[in-house]
Amino acid sequence: MNFKIKNINIRQPKLSWLLLLCLGVLNSCYSFTGSSLTDEKTVQINEFPNNAALVNPTLSQQFSTDIQNRFLQRTTLKGTKENPDILIEGEITDYSITPTTISSTTVPTNSGGTIQESQNKLTVTVKVHYENKLHPDSSFDRTYSDEAVFNSNLSQSEIESSQVKIATDRIINKIFNDIVANW
Numbered sequence: 001m002n003f004k005i006k007n008i009n010i011r012q013p014k015l016s017w018l019l020l021l022c023l024g025v026l027n028s029c030y031s032f033t034g035s036s037l038t039d040e041k042t043v044q045i046n047e048f049p050n051n052a053a054l055v056n057p058t059l060s061q062q063f064s065t066d067i068q069n070r071f072l073q074r075t076t077l078k079g080t081k082e083n084p085d086i087l088i089e090g091e092i093t094d095y096s097i098t099p100t101t102i103s104s105t106t107v108p109t110n111s112g113g114t115i116q117e118s119q120n121k122l123t124v125t126v127k128v129h130y131e132n133k134l135h136p137d138s139s140f141d142r143t144y145s146d147e148a149v150f151n152s153n154l155s156q157s158e159i160e161s162s163q164v165k166i167a168t169d170r171i172i173n174k175i176f177n178d179i180v181a182n183w
Contacts, residue, residue, distance in 0.1 A: 037086075037180055039134050043077040044084035048126065052095035056160055059092060059168075063126070067172050075180060087131040088179070093143070094125035097159070100149055118152045122159060124167040128175055142178070146170040 045068045050060040067088070072079055077086065100121040125145040132138040148163040 036138070037075060037077070040085040040132065041076075041078060042080040042084045043071055043075075043086040043088065044080055045071060046087075046089035048090050048092055050092040050095065052092055052125075054095050054097070056095055056164065058160065059095060059124075059164060062164075063092065063168050063172075066168060067175065070172050070176050071180075074176070085132070085134050086179075087133070088128065088175075090126055090128040092124065093127050094123060094145070096123050097121070098123070099152070119149050120152045121147050121149050122163045122167055123147045124164065124171060126171050126175075130175075130179055140178075144171045144174050146174075 045064070047064040048060055048067070050056065068079070071077055071088070098121050099118060101119045123145060124147070125143060127141070127143050129141050130139055146167045148166040150159065150163050154163070
């Protein structure tokens with residue numbers, strides 16, 4: 001088999017200009033930041049008091065600090081206490097630990113038998129009031145909840161240092177995405 005390839009003459013300058021034009025149009029149609037915050041410059045994030053029946057003494061302060069850090073580090077918003085463009089406030093309404101399973105994992109013992117470990121579930125619920133003074137139609141009141149499942153053999157301090165962080169980080173992600181990404 002013999003193949004012959006014909007010389008194809010593509011005019012480079014016209015093709016280059018066409019590609020640049022297409023890229024320019026596509027770039028103007030899509031913003032890679034994905035942020036719905038356009039005119040907002042300042043944010044005030046008030047402390048989230050813990051009004052749950054079961055009180056974790058450090059939860060209120062830690063959650064408030066974590067949500068403030070998320071907005072101040074991942075947006076161009078500046079924190080303020082006077083006349084903010086955005087106000088975020090709320091309360092922790094539920095903090096509970098409940099059993100979920102009686103036999104999640106089997107662990108062999110020295111006598112040849114098995115012990116079935118149980119698991120618990122930590123649930124954290126936060127009520128959020130978001131007020132956007134520049135775009136009032138974006139404002140909302142919502143409740144966010146998340147959970148972390150863990151082995152029942154964890155101590156209270158281990159739960160509060162690791163599992164609470166998992167649940168609250170997920171809640172903060174949801175709040176942040178609802179406000180900043182507005183998808």
